[in-house]
Amino acid sequence: xxxxxxxxxVIDVRNVRKSFGPKLVVNNIAIQVxxxxxxxxxxxxxxxxxxxxxxxxxxxxxxxxxxxxxxLDVLKQQDLIKPRVGYMTQKFSLYEDLTVLExxxxxxxxxxxxxxxxxxxxxxxxxxxxxxxxxxxxxxSGGWKQRLxxxxxxxxxxxxxxxxxxxAGVDPKARRDFWEELHKLASEGISALVSTHYxxxxxxxxxxxxxxxxxxLARGTIREVIEEAGLHTWRVEGxxxxxxxxxxxxxxGIEQTIVFGNSLHVTGRDKQRLxxxxxxxxxxxxxxxxxxxxxxxxxxxxxxxxxATDNFK
Amino acid sequence: MKKTLFSFSPRRFASVVVKEFIQMRRDRMxxxxxxxxxxxxxxxxxxxxxSNPKFLPTVIVEAGQSNFTRAIVSAMKNSEYFSIVxxxxxxxxxxxxxxxxEAQFVISFPPDFSRELAKGKRPQLxxxxxxxxxxxxxxxxxxxxxxxxxxxxxxxxxxLAAIGVKNGPVDIRLHRCFNPExxxxxxxxxxxxxxxxxxxxxxxxxxxxxREKERGTMxxxxxxxxxxxxxxxxxxxxxMIVGYIQITLVLGLAKYLFNISFAGSISLLFFVAxxxxxxxxxxxxxxxxxxxxxxxxxxxxVFFFLPSILLSGFMFPFRGMPFWAQCIGSMLPLTHFLxxxxxxxxxxxxxxxxxxxxxxxxxxxFGIILIGLFRYRQTLD
Numbered sequence: 001x002x003x004x005x006x007x008x009x010v011i012d013v014r015n016v017r018k019s020f021g022p023k024l025v026v027n028n029i030a031i032q033v034x035x036x037x038x039x040x041x042x043x044x045x046x047x048x049x050x051x052x053x054x055x056x057x058x059x060x061x062x063x064x065x066x067x068x069x070x071x072l073d074v075l076k077q078q079d080l081i082k083p084r085v086g087y088m089t090q091k092f093s094l095y096e097d098l099t100v101l102e103x104x105x106x107x108x109x110x111x112x113x114x115x116x117x118x119x120x121x122x123x124x125x126x127x128x129x130x131x132x133x134x135x136x137x138x139x140x141s142g143g144w145k146q147r148l149x150x151x152x153x154x155x156x157x158x159x160x161x162x163x164x165x166x167x168a169g170v171d172p173k174a175r176r177d178f179w180e181e182l183h184k185l186a187s188e189g190i191s192a193l194v195s196t197h198y199x200x201x202x203x204x205x206x207x208x209x210x211x212x213x214x215x216x217l218a219r220g221t222i223r224e225v226i227e228e229a230g231l232h233t234w235r236v237e238g239x240x241x242x243x244x245x246x247x248x249x250x251x252x253g254i255e256q257t258i259v260f261g262n263s264l265h266v267t268g269r270d271k272q273r274l275x276x277x278x279x280x281x282x283x284x285x286x287x288x289x290x291x292x293x294x295x296x297x298x299x300x301x302x303x304x305x306x307x308a309t310d311n312f313k
Numbered sequence: 314m315k316k317t318l319f320s321f322s323p324r325r326f327a328s329v330v331v332k333e334f335i336q337m338r339r340d341r342m343x344x345x346x347x348x349x350x351x352x353x354x355x356x357x358x359x360x361x362x363x364s365n366p367k368f369l370p371t372v373i374v375e376a377g378q379s380n381f382t383r384a385i386v387s388a389m390k391n392s393e394y395f396s397i398v399x400x401x402x403x404x405x406x407x408x409x410x411x412x413x414x415e416a417q418f419v420i421s422f423p424p425d426f427s428r429e430l431a432k433g434k435r436p437q438l439x440x441x442x443x444x445x446x447x448x449x450x451x452x453x454x455x456x457x458x459x460x461x462x463x464x465x466x467x468x469x470x471x472x473l474a475a476i477g478v479k480n481g482p483v484d485i486r487l488h489r490c491f492n493p494e495x496x497x498x499x500x501x502x503x504x505x506x507x508x509x510x511x512x513x514x515x516x517x518x519x520x521x522x523x524r525e526k527e528r529g530t531m532x533x534x535x536x537x538x539x540x541x542x543x544x545x546x547x548x549x550x551x552x553m554i555v556g557y558i559q560i561t562l563v564l565g566l567a568k569y570l571f572n573i574s575f576a577g578s579i580s581l582l583f584f585v586a587x588x589x590x591x592x593x594x595x596x597x598x599x600x601x602x603x604x605x606x607x608x609x610x611x612x613x614x615v616f617f618f619l620p621s622i623l624l625s626g627f628m629f630p631f632r633g634m635p636f637w638a639q640c641i642g643s644m645l646p647l648t649h650f651l652x653x654x655x656x657x658x659x660x661x662x663x664x665x666x667x668x669x670x671x672x673x674x675x676x677x678x679f680g681i682i683l684i685g686l687f688r689y690r691q692t693l694d
Contacts, residue, residue, distance in 0.1 A: 057536050059693045079538070087536040093529035110537040152533075 010035050010160045010191040011056065013067035013074055018051055018060065025051045026062075027214040033160075033193055033207075038186050040205030041195040044304060048214040049195040050090055053164050056193070057087040070159060083111060086153030090164040092145045094152055096138030100129050103137050103148065104155055111156035119155060127151040127181075143174030150181065161185070161192040167201065179204045199297045210300055213311060217303040222296055231255070231294040231302060232271045234278060236264045238287035253277040256302055267298050342605070346612040350619070357623045357638070365452045366633025368396040369417040372407045375400060379427035380468055385438075388464030389420075394453040407441075411490065413666045414656060417443050417450060417632065430465075433476040435484045444489035445659045446500045449630035458485055491576075491659040502567045503658045504627045507650040509563060510556055510586070511593050511621050517555075518597025519610040521548050522689075527606055532693065541689040545682065549594040556590035557583070567658075576661030582654065585671055589650045592678040599685035621647040649673045 014030035026048040033039040043049050054060040056069055058078035065074050072080050094103045104123065108116035124130055127147055132140075137148060146166060153161055161182075167175045179201070182192055186206075194205065202208050202222060209219040218225045236244065241264040245257040248266055253273030258265045268274030282289050337344060371389070375382055389395040398416060401407040407419040421439040423429075429436035440457060442450045458481070465482045476482050492499040522544075525531040534544065560583065567573045596617060604610035622628060624642035631642060642648045649670035656662030664671070 054693060059532065059535055061692055061694055082536065082538045089529065089532050089536075091529045093531075093533045095530055096528070107533075107537065110534070110539045112538070 007071065008034055009068075010037075011039075011067075011069050011193060013056070013065060013069065015064055015066050016052065016055060016062055016074075017064040018048075018055060018062050025214050026055070029209075029211065029214075029216045030067075031193075031209050031216070031219065033191055035191055036186055036189050037191050037206045038182060038204070039191070039193045040202050040208030041193055041211070042197065042199070042202055042208055042300065043195075043211040044197060047212045049211065050164055052211075053087070053162050053193065053195060056081075057085050057162050058082055059087075083156065084159050086156070086158035086161045088149050088153050088161070088163045088166050090168065092137075092149060094137050094145075094149060097136065099134050099136055100124070100140075100148055101133040104152060107152045107155045113156055119157075123151050123154055127154075143170050143177075146170050146174065146178065150178070154185075159190060161190060161194075163192060163194045165195050165197070167196060167198060175201075199300065202296050210303060212304045212307050215307060217307055218299070226294055226296060226299050229294065229299040229302060231267050231269060231298060232274050233265050233267045233292055233294040233298050234274070235290050235292045236266065236281075236287050237262060237290075240286075244281065244287070248278065248281070251277040256298075256305060258298065258301060265292075265295075265298055267294060267302060340608075342609045343612065346616070350612075350615065353616070353619060357620065361624060361634045361638035362629045363633040363635070364448060364629060366449055366630045367393045367453075369394060369450070369453055369632055370398040370415060371395040371418040371420060372399045372401050372410050372416040373397055374402075374404055374407050374419060374421040376422060376424040377427065381427045381430055381465060382422050384464045384468050385461055388460050389457075392456060392460050394456055394460075409666075411441065411443055412656070412660045412662050414443065414652060414660065414662075418453070430476070430482060431473065433473075433482075435477070435480060435482065437486050438483045439486045439488060441488045441490050443660075444492040444495060445655055446626075446630055447489075447492060447495045447497060449632060450489075454487065457487075461485060498571045499573055499659065500655070502563075502571050502573055503654045504651050506560060506563045506567075506654055507589070507625070507647050508622055508627055509559055510590055510650075511647050512618055513559065514552060514556055514590055514593035515597045515600070515614045515617055516611065517552055518548060518594045519600040519604065519614045520597075520607050522598060522601035523604050523607045523610040535691060535693065541686050541691060545595075545598050545685055545689065548598055549591060552594050553587070553590055556586070556594075560586055573658065575658050577657035577663065579657075581664060582657045585650075585653050585657075585674075588671070588674045588678055589646060592646045592674055592681060595678055595681040595685060599681050599688060602685055602688040602690070621645050624648070625651055627651060643673075646674050646677050 009032050011031060011033040016026055016029045017024070018026040029048075029052060031039070041049050041053070051060060055062045055065065056074065058081060062075070067074055069081050070084050074081070095106070098106065101120065101124070104120045105116060108120060113119055124133055127150065129148070129151065132144075137145065140148060150166065153163075167178055170178070182194070183204075186192065194201075196202075207219070207221050208225070210217050210225065218228060220228070238244070241259055241262075245259060245264055248254050248257050253268050253270060254266055254277050255269055256267050258267070266274070266278060268277065278289070281287065373386060386397060390397060395418065399410065401410065401419070404421060407416070407421070410416045411419055419441040421441070423437055423439075426436045426438070438461065440454070442454055444450055461483060462477075462481055465477065469476050469482060489495060522531070525534065564579065568575070597614070600613045600617070601610050604613055620641060624634065624638055625631070625645055625648040626642065627647065631639065631648065634642065652670045653662075653667045656667050
């Protein structure tokens with residue numbers, strides 16, 4: 001673990017804990033995000049992602065937390081952290097009855113930007129809002145709203161972006177554009193913590209953390225996460241896969257089966273036991289079997305299920 | 314089309330009813346308001362309102378006491394309509410007290426009242442009433458002559474018994490001050506100024522922060538370095554201007570539509586209004602920090618507005634209310650503002666005449682802002 005003032009990390013926190021009433025929502029999570037890094041924050045709905053991000057930007061008070069954000073104490077120096085962080089809420093939360101320009105001017109004012117006009121001009125140009133400045137934010141489409149929200153985050157030139165499911169409910173093209181923009185920002189040295197529950201977006205992050213039920217289940221690069229899980233996966237193609245899945249799930253050595261459209265992923269922890277389990281079906285007609293590497297999705301689902309059963313034990 | 318309009322399925326209907334009940338039960342606040350507001354209204358209308366006010370403060374200007382004057386004064390006390398608060402040295406002093414609205418009546422005995430009375434010369438007895446609110450004084454006034462006559466009848470015995478048999482022993486002169494034509498508008502229209510400000514200012518701002526919460530924009534605000542005092546005062550200022558537009562409008566209409574003349578300084582009224590508007594806006598902002606949604610904000614505003622309109626002396630004479638209702642009334646800024654507005658417009662009162670009401674409004678303003686700041690959450694916890 002790096003020292004508290006290690007400049008390498010823009011986020012270096014540990015033992016972050018928060019509960020609402022009796023419910024523990026974030027359970028001793030620790031993450032480290034390097035400067036200029038896009039750090040993915042993945043997990044199912046209700047896993048504590050939003051709560052964690054809100055604690056980092058001072059919107060919620062943690063029950064317990066240690067460490068630093070931008071080299072500042074996460075608990076005691078919130079006032080100094082806020083002006084250097086750009087936070088994008090999950091739900092569009094700019095003023096729908098203000099225009100694009102009015103929204104950006106407001107944000108610039110709240111951060112006390114002195115040459116607001118130049119800054120905003122630069123940002124509207126960069127984010128493609130030139131010509132749309134006078135449009136009411138409420139009349140923008142989902143993709144443009146998201147783009148405006150990102151623009152608003154950038155007005156005060158933050159060093160760190162905290163983006164809470166920025167791509168939820170946005171079409172694939174807008175998502176792709178968004179990620180390109182994010183990588184461009186990263187190359188300029190702006191770090192980002194991005195929460196999402198789209199598995200494919202995991203691959204666009206430099207590193208990621210996976211949390212479920214408030215617990216950190218895995219972290220690292222995608223390859224590290226997959227390797228660490230140590231799973232083996234076979235893919236089956238054919239008809240009536242759900243009936244096959246039903247049978248396989250009961251077999252010893254098979255941890256999980258996941259249907260992906262026309263194929264089925266069969267996953268186990270022990271290579272030999274997995275092969276023994278599927279042997280009776282290997283030569284059944286109508287199915288074609290192939291051994292593949294485990295994907296990040298197989299790993300995440302496995303980790304989530306395992307944590308859920310652990311919790312009930 | 315017609316068929317769908319009138320078709321009715323008991324099962325679908327029942328589902329809607331059940332859903333409504335569930336939602337009603339979940340929204341405790343709304344339910345409490347639905348019960349609380351009728352109770353509040355019933356108590357206020359039932360107990361607090363009395364259109365036949367008694368124990369009205371009265372000042373006596375008396376030159377030389379005698380059995381006659383003592384008999385009149387004690388009969389007035391016994392009638393329960395009048396409560397003698399002071400014996401003034403001069404007419405001037407009495408007038409000042411009236412301007413401060415500290416007395417409802419001034420009763421002046423001329424210097425040779427008793428001598429003239431004994432001679433059967435029907436001396437004048439002047440009763441001046443603060444008739445700004447005609448309904449507050451009408452009962453007392455109509456009882457006055459009877460009180461005087463019966464009090465004197467007991468004193469005029471023996472050789473004096475013949476005095477006043479025909480026309481009454483004294484010549485009672487009634488002077489209705491501040492509203493000689495007994496027009497209700499003269500009292501109501503200036504009062505409305507305060508009521509309108511209370512209503513719009515509290516409602517508008519009580520929605521201000523709750524709307525931000527409901528739309529999620531509060532999260533954006535909280536994530537920026539903006540501070541509570543900046544948000545609160547920032548939200549208040551634009552509505553101050555709206556408040557001043559309302560004042561100008563109401564005063565203009567009062568003058569040109571209702572022919573109400575202004576006895577006092579209008580610029581002074583504008584100055585005092587600043588604190589009153591600000592106080593109401595602060596109430597609104599504070600409500601909105603307490604309310605969870607816009608509906609609750611509206612309900613809380615009603616809870617503030619209702620006593621304001623009923624217990625401030627706007628609808629019913631303040632002096633007619635029981636002590637506890639007057640106490641509640643005194644806690645409301647509208648009560649004090651009404652005193653100031655009526656003082657300035659009708660009685661020509663100056664700052665010195667109502668400074669105590671002014672101080673209350675300012676204190677109320679700062680108190681409420683403090684509560685609002687304390688309640689304003691800088692996090693989403």
